């Protein structure tokens with residue numbers, strides 16, 4: 001069975017075609033970088049309009065790449081939230097129209113579930129597994145029990161990891177998109193030069209925090225004065241920040257591992273997902289942690305870390321296998337916590 005997946009929740013317009021044997025037949029992503037660069041961040045109205053302009057083209061392109069026709073699809077999957085509501089409406093309206101015309105099931109997918117299930121698409125791992133989900137809007141540690149069963153072990157009490165990367169990148173004058181640019185600059189820097197905090201390191205539980213770290217970077221920049229403008233200093237600061245994030249993520253993940261080991265014994269997979277999972281230093285820190293605990297470590301290929309349609313198509317396949325299909329009056333939701341994965345309907349209240 002082949003499913004087409006549509007992703008429009010933020011600033012990537014993306015369409016993927018995936019089959020239930022875990023083959024990615026098409027994976028088309030249009031990142032709206034030029035549209036938002038001037039504003040150094042995502043502008044919701046501009047994003048929604050760009051999705052309208054691109055989506056049909058990407059659907060056609062994905063089908064051409066896959067060598068298939070719409071009629072070959074077993075279902076149409078689409079991100080229904082969480083995300084920017086304008087973009088979500090564009091994606092779901094399109095998906096509903098396709099599903100209605102084809103007479104095929106509509107699968108409204110939670111965007112975070114799509115990130116969370118990517119490791120099953122790429123590596124075919126079984127449930128349960130421990131997941132660190134680190135993206136632009138979310139940072140969570142989750143026990144994943146099933147395609148629709150997520151147990152939150154910890155979450156950020158302030159900023160998301162990706163948000164911290166983006167804000168610090170802005171402070172360093174790197175512009176948008178922040179994460180990848182910061183990583184590129186940090187490559188030339190000394191990660192030991194600035195002693196930045198590791199938030200919550202002495203706290204019990206699995207919650208995360210990045211706002212104190214971000215403020216420490218700001219204070220450091222102010223204290224540096226003119227020197228802060230030097231390329232080498234900025235690289236050192238970027239590297240020191242990146243290492244602090246990686247340390248902090250692995251320290252909090254270590255606690256979640258202890259929790260999982262107490263419950264299930266050792267050896268469950270450790271999975272990282274979301275845009276920040278593309279970061280080499282973060283991946284390396286988590287790989288080391290997994291090795292220490294004899295856990296298989298799974299990080300998606302870089303192209304599947306950020307937003308994409310293949311992960312949405314795959315999450316759709318997982319829903320389809322659970323016997324799920326969603327009504328054409330399904331709503332989009334700007335907020336949609338993972339532990340409430342059923343899709344809402346008109347009348348059921350948001």
Ligand code: ATP
Pocket residue numbers: 010011082083111115134135136137138161162163165166177178179180183274275276277278279280305306307
């Ligand atoms: P969410 O998934 O929470 O709804 P989102 O979809 O906007 O948010 P993603 O597309 O999953 O987030 O990830 C984007 C985030 O990942 C951005 O904050 C970006 O800076 C960050 N990111 C991307 N590449 C890297 C990298 N190499 N290093 C650090 N951060 C990165």
Ligand code: MG
Pocket residue numbers: 010011012136306307
């Ligand atoms: Mg994005």
Ligand code: FE
Pocket residue numbers: 111115135136274275306307
């Ligand atoms: Fe995302």
